[in-house]
Amino acid sequence: MLKIGPFEFDFPVVQAALSGYSDGPMRLLARRMGAPYTLHEVVLDKCIVMSPRARRKLLLPLVSEDHPVGGQLMGAEPQQFAAAAAILAEEGYDVVDINFGCPVRKVLGRCRGGYLLSDPATALEIIRAVRGAVPPQIPVTLKMRRGLDDGPESARNFFTILDAAFAQGLAAVTVHGRTVMQQYRGVADWPFLARVKRHVGDRVILGSGDLFTAQHIVRMLETTGVDGVTVARGCIGNPWIFRDARALLAGAPLPAPPSVREQGEVLREHYRLEAAVHGEDWAARRMRMFGIKYAEVHPQPKDVRSAFVNSWSKDAWLAVLDQWYDPTRAWPPGRRKTDPGESAEREIVAAG
Ligand SMILES: Cc1cc2nc3c(=O)[nH]c(=O)nc-3n(C[C@H](O)[C@H](O)[C@H](O)COP(=O)(O)O)c2cc1C
Incomplete structure (x- = not known):
């Protein structure tokens, strides 16, 4: 059971926010394959607040099947961030998610996304302003990476922001086990996720990083103790990952790959x-x-x-x-999506 504010999910596997991908159609397919909660891609607060035209283009109408859905925001200035968060709630998003994780150079240069992990004072102001601007029944959540870099100051900042987020009433925090500087290189640090979960006790943590198969999902849940996980690259073009993970978590065998x-x-x-x-x-x-x-x-x-x-x-x-995809032809069986190459490294880390 995964709980995010008033929402209780029987299956703790969420479709992550995915810039360029996680639009309504992708979210619907993920839901139909079993994802109980999905997120819209990150949106810049400025575009939502300043231009109704840009807003209409970015936030397409939500269909009734597409709930609960999270809207995610990125920005640098607390009041503007908060104003955009209030609009997301008005537009029908069930959860407002704050992005302190984006590693894109231009985003960092504008003091947004992952940059905020290096500026806890502003990060906390954003959290406070957003929580204050969104109606209390709508959960606010946070997405972070495990730090800006591997230095000790980054580690301190991470826990300062994490603790403050829960103290301010945030309903859940998603942690991607890479640093901002790491971008997508190397493996995600799952032991760090376990440490974060031990640190927060009952508070809700979702883990992110390197979930390419249903087995990875089960393993992250089991080895880190996180309350839920968000699947990102592993579900692009592969909504079956939700069906497969549901089967494994229910104790059933792994379904055959899709024909x-x-x-x-x-x-x-x-x-x-x-x-x-x-x-x-x-x-x-x-x-x-x-x-x-x-x-x-x-x-x-x-x-x-x-x-x-x-x-x-x-x-x-x-x-x-x-x-x-000619259905009249006799095709060999489908394949499973595989890891882009770093699972071998993870197995060695796990074994060692
Ligand atoms: C193409 C792409 C777009 C992404 N867009 C977002 C986004 O809009 N918001 C966000 O919080 N994370 C975003 N992420 C990060 C993912 O949600 C996730 O944290 C990260 O990819 C690690 O998970 P994975 O290794 O299972 O892919 C994106 C990742 C990719 C690859």
């Missing part, structure tokens, strides 16, 4: 949902990007990947679907 027929059905539905939101041409452009990720679980991943890479129009994208 090509099943993959084709999900891709067609994904396209239909994207088209309903963005129109068919734009949907095909987004689905080119998603298709490249879905290709990883196809029995011929390289061919399918390259077909999607070259699908620059709606017709070309649909032709890839007809050729590579």
